[in-house]
Amino acid sequence: MVAATQTKRAAKREGTIADVFTSLDPGTKVSALPARFAQLKKDVLTDMGATHASIVQTWKEVLAALEVRTKEIVDLGGKVIPRVSFADIERGLSNTQRDDIKNSGVVVVTGAVPKEQALQWKASVKQYIAANPVKGFPANDIQVYELYNTKPQIAARTHPAILRTQQELLQFWHDPSREHVCFSTPISYFDRLRIRTPGDTSFTVGPHIDGGGVERWEDPTFRRVFQRILAGGAGWRSHDPFDVSWRIDAKQDLYNAPGQCSVLRCWQGWTSLSMTGVGEGTLRVLPMLSLATAYIMLRPFFRPGPAGGEWELDLESSSFPGSVPGKGQELNEETHPHLRLGETMTSIPEIQPGDQVYWHCDTVHSVEQLHGGQKDSSVFYIPAVPLSVRNASYIRDQRVNFVHGLPAPDFPGGSGESTFTGRATAQDITTSQGRRALGLEPFVSRGAENDDLVDAANRVLFG
Numbered sequence: 001m002v003a004a005t006q007t008k009r010a011a012k013r014e015g016t017i018a019d020v021f022t023s024l025d026p027g028t029k030v031s032a033l034p035a036r037f038a039q040l041k042k043d044v045l046t047d048m049g050a051t052h053a054s055i056v057q058t059w060k061e062v063l064a065a066l067e068v069r070t071k072e073i074v075d076l077g078g079k080v081i082p083r084v085s086f087a088d089i090e091r092g093l094s095n096t097q098r099d100d101i102k103n104s105g106v107v108v109v110t111g112a113v114p115k116e117q118a119l120q121w122k123a124s125v126k127q128y129i130a131a132n133p134v135k136g137f138p139a140n141d142i143q144v145y146e147l148y149n150t151k152p153q154i155a156a157r158t159h160p161a162i163l164r165t166q167q168e169l170l171q172f173w174h175d176p177s178r179e180h181v182c183f184s185t186p187i188s189y190f191d192r193l194r195i196r197t198p199g200d201t202s203f204t205v206g207p208h209i210d211g212g213g214v215e216r217w218e219d220p221t222f223r224r225v226f227q228r229i230l231a232g233g234a235g236w237r238s239h240d241p242f243d244v245s246w247r248i249d250a251k252q253d254l255y256n257a258p259g260q261c262s263v264l265r266c267w268q269g270w271t272s273l274s275m276t277g278v279g280e281g282t283l284r285v286l287p288m289l290s291l292a293t294a295y296i297m298l299r300p301f302f303r304p305g306p307a308g309g310e311w312e313l314d315l316e317s318s319s320f321p322g323s324v325p326g327k328g329q330e331l332n333e334e335t336h337p338h339l340r341l342g343e344t345m346t347s348i349p350e351i352q353p354g355d356q357v358y359w360h361c362d363t364v365h366s367v368e369q370l371h372g373g374q375k376d377s378s379v380f381y382i383p384a385v386p387l388s389v390r391n392a393s394y395i396r397d398q399r400v401n402f403v404h405g406l407p408a409p410d411f412p413g414g415s416g417e418s419t420f421t422g423r424a425t426a427q428d429i430t431t432s433q434g435r436r437a438l439g440l441e442p443f444v445s446r447g448a449e450n451d452d453l454v455d456a457a458n459r460v461l462f463g
Contacts, residue, residue, distance in 0.1 A: 009397050011406070011413035012258035016137040017144045017192065019412060020259035020328050023206035024137065030324055037214075037318035041301055044217055044230060045315075052313060054232025059302055059311070062236065062294045063338055069288050070340045078278065078349040080104060080287045086112035086161060089168045102172065102242070105289030105363035112161035113271065113354035121152035122273035122353075122378055125193065128152075132420040136192075143203040148190045148401075148408050149417045154424040156271055156380050157188045158434025162356065166267070166384035169358055173242045173266050173386070180248050181264065182387040182450045187395055188437040189263060190408035191381035194270075196281045196371050204369040207286065207331040207341050209296070210268060211261045211361050212252035214323035216297065222250035226297045236294045241362055248388060257326035258412040263394045267384035268365075269358035274378045278347040281371025283357060286344055286364035293362050296329070299336060331364060339364075358384060387443060392457035395439040399461075402426075402438070 018024040045055060073080055082100040084093060086109060093101075101107045128150050136142035147153070156162060166186035175181040196203055215222050224246035228235040244264060253260035276282045286292050299321055303314040321335035333341050345366055348357055359365055371377055385391060397409045403426065405418035417423045426440055435441040439461050445454045 009409050010256075011409070012256070012411065014414035015258045015412035016135070016139075016146060017259060018137045019257070020210075021205055021208060022324055022327060022330060023204065023208070033214075033318040033320060033323070033325075035318055037320060038316060040217060041315050044223060045232075045301070047220065047223070048227055048230040048232070050230060050232035055230075055298070055301060056232075056313060057234070058229065058232050058236050058294070059298050061234065062291065062298060063311075065291055066295060066338050069291055070338075070344050073287060073344045073346065074340070078346060080346060081106055081108060081285070081348060083108040083110065083349070085110050086165065089165050093168065098172065103289065104285075104287035105241070105360035106285045106287055107169070107358055108348060108351070109165050109356040109358070110352065111354070112165055112356055113156070113159060115353045118271070118273050118353035121156060121380070122195075124152045125150050126195070128420075128422055129195075131422060132417070138202045141197075141200075141202065143196045143200050144192055144194050146407065146412060147193055147417065148411065149405055149420075149423045150193075151422065151424040151428055153190075153193060153380055154428055154438075157190070157382055158429050158431060158437055160431070160433065162271060162382060163433060163437060165356055165358075166269075169267050169384050170386050173244055175244050175248075177245070179453065180388055181244055182443075182446075182453055184446055185387040185443060186437060187385050187387050187391055187439070188398075189265060189383050189385040189394075190398055190402070190411075191383065192411070193380050194378060195273075196377040198371055198373055198375065200281060200371045201369060203281070203367055205367045207284075207345055207364050207366045208322075209329040209331075209362060209364055211265060211328075212250075212254075213327050213329040214320050214325055215250075215252050215254050216329065217300065217320065217323075219251040219254060221246055222252065225250060226293070229294045229297045239290055239294060241289055241293060241360060248390065253410075255326035258410075260326070260328070260410065262410050263385060263391045264388055265361055265383050265385050267358040268361060268363075268381075269356060269383045270379035270381045272351045272355045272357070272379050273353055274376055275350070275352055276377040277350040277373065279368065279370070280373030280375075281368050281377040282351065283348045283359075284345040284366045284368060285348070285359055286339065286341070287346055288344075289360055289363055292339060292364055295338060296331070296336065296364075356382075387453070387457055389453065389456045389460060392439070392460040396461050399439045
């Protein structure tokens, strides 16, 4: 059952993943933000009810906590990254596992997809690449492909074990109203794929957070996600990164930029297509979710004191370090020195084909600068996204693009795969769960509690 509707959102301009990150374009000149951003700082503190004294108190407490936690992360290395099996997922994660995942903001899930299946997906996608005029970054030696509609990607997104993993991880989140989000129903948010070749140094994405940059402060709803941090005082310690109350309507893409996520994407993630170890071009994360978030949200309000002295309140400049309108939030050792990123960014330990990695949407992450291995480092980017009415409106438009072989709506536009040989079609998804995840069949209510939400989502999708 597919409604024949036109997409209701304008296509993004054509481009690649490089459009999202200044770190992928060394020629990018980062200009000072307009004067209105100085006023924004004052407006944010007023909106949150913070005083100068209370926000300074928060800053000092966060810096003191960072001194301790950064040292712990450096000492632990890769051991700090939680690792669970798919068998753990199926029987339910223990409280200890859940706490470790919540604190770090990242998890490796092993054994969900058979190794042979993942390798077959990679072989198939390589054949598709060889048969079609693909685009990606960098143009002369593609490592990240602007591909969204390949049959292996569709097979992975609708694989029962991957959907089951996402269902379990979405249970970490909560909607206090219990009306707006169904965390037991993952939906499919199309993203790219990576086949990084040995020796590559081009795909060197620095530390960043996706899903908006300066929007975290500029959008009045988005900044409410972080109100316990921005209100000053000791309230930052009770910030709940898994509460969706304000995220549901937050505007993460005020500048309509290609590659900026517009949906409630709780966990970013990928599924591995290769065996990849540390130093082989893999993902790196900053495994301290809430503490890093508090520091990042406070950072624009402070600057180093004279002659490198104690940091002081800055409500006069327009500086929002690492924030460029239309880009993700980027970080480095100069803009965010207290995070000690050169030491605390931690590479994901060895991954096998079929393993999955997920990280919270506020988790700082990057990619190793050099792929020093002997074989490709390949993944399908597959996040965990729950059903909501707003997310349903996105997959309605994504569905139209999929049928026509176009890029997913949040991503760089153009003709995409519309003329490609062998791209996926709706007929390639044979399970009801998979078809629902793509908005091809109506969702089914799981009880009176989410009847209204499911009905509203189905109306969006099918009229």
